[in-house]
Amino acid sequence: MEQLLMAGGTIVIGVFGCVAYFFLSNLILDTLLPPRGADAGRNIARAAQIRPWLFLMPAVLLLAVYLVYPVFVSVWYSFHDSSGQTYVGFDNYSWLVSDSKFRESMRNNILWLLVVPAASTFFGLIAAALTDRIRWGNFAKAMIFMPMAISFVGASVIWKFIYDYRGDGQTEIGMLNAIWVSLGGQPQTWLTLEPGNSFMLMIVLIWIQTGFAMVILSAALRGIPEETVEAAILDGASPLQIFARIKVPQIWGTIAVVWTTITITVLKVFDIVLAMTNGQWGTQVLANLMFDWMFRGNDTGRASVVALVIMLMVTPIMIWNIRNARKEMR
Amino acid sequence: MDNIAGTKSSLVWAVHLATAALVLLWVLPTIGLLVSSFRDRDQITTSGWWRSLFPAEQNIVYRAGDADTQRQDGPLWVIDGNVFDGAGGEVTAFGVNSRAPAAFAPGAEADLKDGVKLAVQSNGDYRLTAPAQFEGRSPRIFVSSVSPPRFTLDNYRRVMFAEGLGRAFLNTMTVTIPATIIPILIAAFAAYALAWMEFPGRALLIAAVVGLLVVPLQMALIPLLKLHNQLGIGKEYIGIWLAHSGFGLPLAIYLLRNYMVGLPREIIESARVDGATDFQIFLKIILPLSFPALASFAIFQFLWTWNDLLVATVFLGNNPDQLVMTGLLRELMGSKGGEWEILAASAFVSIAVPLIVFFAMQKYLVRGLLAGSVK
Structure with missing residues (x-):
């Protein structure tokens, strides 16, 4: 108090x-x-x-x-050693390129970068297109948007429960295993199964980010000039054609913005990996690797190098954003 | 879009169904954990949460009351009671031995040896009668029953008081409220200067703010932790307030500037002509007009600081006085990995406030998102 x-x-x-x-x-x-x-x-x-x-x-x-x-x-x-006192030249950098955990993190980060923004934008676009057509669309939107308010740690608890594994003939209480068993499979420890486990973690972030993509894309879809759609209808285009050939090409700019915003989130993803696997079983990512070296390894040199790699990966987006912002001010 | 020519009714149905499927897919994970947070451990581990919403069929083996609870009723000795012990349920069948556990319908009378009779009603009441006094162990009753869904608040009671979540809740509030309010004021002044004051270097500053929007937090952790330690605020609330304020500023300035630039020029210029100073214009005109943008940012910053784990882990200790809810939740995931009743209830306490804010202020959140990313 x-x-x-x-x-x-x-x-x-x-x-x-x-x-x-x-x-x-x-x-x-x-x-x-x-x-x-x-x-x-x-x-x-x-x-x-x-x-x-x-x-x-x-x-x-x-x-x-x-x-x-x-x-x-x-x-x-x-450029300094673990305590930040002694100058060690490029030692940390050469450690980085030869470290197997770093390579694993890079590989996973690239996987995340390929999968999560694409999947979130895709589902977001579908959700936006669907919910704009029906009367209870706003309710549906709120439901899909809701995970945005849930913390990454909370989301990790929610999804870990879905991936839960009992085995030994016990009743499966995790939804995924329950469905898997009812389809005739053997229960699996989803979070330790490489390489699928990284995708299990990605699903959590996709689940969170889809709502964001949906909200932005839905606004963009509504901003499309009516005439273009009406002209397409008069020409006999089917609803699917209208969506794919008329509407989507007009919102490429917004799709790019959504994509880059989610990309930045992905580069910084940390809580989900820390809470669900802590980087074990081949799921390490850069942000968690950096955290590991900072707290468990107590090595400011190596942790800083990893942080710089994340910064480097963000830089192209940063420059692109700045150029866009300047163009717009003129 | 309902009246578009060429939209077929079958397609409308497909849209409804697809949306319903998508919504279901998106809410089921949360609902699963929410339902589980109201079940006790036995229920969680013996059946999936999706079964808890329906009446559960169970087979109970119940031992009738002890011989010393018997009483005399006319010529008979009687032991009676309820096989559910007051928990409720409906008996569908009962039996007196394990070979035929469902031999009798509720209400029927079963004969045991030596003239002992047993009757079980469908509400679970049983009555054991005998011509002579009962001695030794009472007989077992086998009951097949359907019990209604049963939920409990015990998990919440336990996590709030025994597991320290109540304290963590206060800690999270302590972090969140100042960390939301302080950056707003600072950003509002800066945004006004960037939107409505002419000075050399303005364009450069705006570009810098846009650039800083995406700087990863990871960059800042080690240098700032060292700095805070040198200043003696390494594990203090003041340190995390400043850190959250600093990290939130680029977005705050960016959102507010974009909004303020869009305000009508005439208002500001006529105020200038009337002799108002910049300070007065800001306080009396700009600030009230910018309320929607201020609200948008406040919600962002609130959700972000409330849900943050990284900054709190680095800039606060993990003693009970400073551990925030996300940190505690993470610790519980490690130490009580299998105790889903604890995890579920804790998770819901921690996400309840953001969810309330989210549903109450969704309009501003959406507006902020649109202003913050669509260009």
């Missing part, structure tokens, strides 16, 4: 502090460069140059410390 009071106190202090900072800094600026008197014109111009930075200062500071500074420090650590 006292903790919540502390949190409440922090909110009040934080909010009050923020407002006080903005208010006082503005006040000081106005007193130092009063917008009246003999130099009014010059003062106003000068104050207008300074004021934006007063507004931006806290944000820029936080961004610099929490997102920019770490990139450089990580590069620095990547």
Whole structure:
């Protein structure tokens, strides 16, 4: 309870502090460069140059410390040993390329990158196309969208229960094994069976991300000009043709955005692997490998190298986003 | 789209069915765990959750009450009671030995040896009568029964108090609330400057924010943990509040700036002409008008901080005072892997709040998603 009071106190202090900072800094600026008197014109111009930075200062500071500074420090650590003290040149990098766990992680990450964005976008597109046509579509959307609100760890519990294995003639309580047995199969320990187990983990993320893809794509589908669809109907196109040949080509841009957004999520996927297999049985991924070296291996050098690899994989998307954003501002 | 010419009714049915199948596929996993969280361990391990919604057929072997519970009723000695011990159910058949456990219909009277008679009613009441006093062990009663679905709240009681989830819930709240509110204010001021103030370097800053949107958290962990340790806030709430604020800022600035740029220019310029300062314009015009964008970001940040495991694991300790729900859930997955009643109930406590927020504020969430990714 006292903790919540502390949190409440922090909110009040934080909010009050923020407002006080903005208010006082503005006040000081106005007193130092009063917008009246003999130099009014010059003062106003000068104050207008300074004021934006007063507004931006806290944000820029936080961004610099929490997102920019770490990139450089990580590069620095990547050239140092496990404790971050001694310079070791490219040792960590040469360790990386020869490490079998890293190769396994890379292979899995690439698999994830191929499967999850494709499957989520595909299911999202189908869900969007279906739900836009029926009256209870909004309810259906909410249901498919719901996993977005569930934490990755919560989702892991939900899905681990589905993959549960009893064996030894006991009743199977995991849905997958129950279905498998009723179809005549032998119960399986799905999460330890390579290479299928990685796909079992991917299903969890697909389950979460499909709702996101659906929401965005559904909005894009609704934005398609009616005339193009009407013209296709007059030409005798079937509903399937309309969807595949008229609607989808018009939303390629949005599909690309959805795809890249999910790609970024996939590159950072961590909780699901940690909670369900902890990278055992050939399911390791980069983010969990990095976490492993950071906490269990206590090796800042190696952990930093792995983090840099993730950063490197995100960079093309980052550049693409920046270019798009700049194009749009012009 | 209902009235499109050429849409055949068979296709409409196919759409309904396909949607229903998709929805079912998407909610079943969650429902499975939700149902399981209301069952006790025996129920979970002996039958799949999908059976729990229907009456369960069971065969019970019940030993009639002890000889010292007997009483005299006229010339007869009687032992009576209920084979369900009050739990409820319906007897479909009963028997007096294991060779014919379903020999008698409910309400019938079975003859045991020495003039002992047994009658079992369909509600489970049994009555054992004998001409002489009962001695020694009472006979067994074999009952085939159908019991209604049975659910319990015990799992929730146990995880909240015995497993420390109640405390973890408070810890999660402690992390989440400031980590949601602090970045909003900071981002709002910055977004206003980036949207409506002219200064050199503005375009560059906006590009930087867009770039920082995708920087992976993994990059930041080691350097920041070291920094926090040097500052002495390595395992403190203040550290995680700052970390979440920093990580949430790019999205906050990006969303809010995009929204503010779209506000009508005339309002702001007429306010400027009337002599309002930027500070006044921001506080009295921009902030109230930006409410939808603020709400969108608040929901994002709330869901993200509430559901986060990585940042909490790195920047907070795992003692009971600081362990958040996702962290506890992960620990339980390791230590109580087979105890699904505990895991299920804990998982649902931890996802209940985000789900409520999600369903209550879905409109803003969707709006934010659209603003945040469609360009």
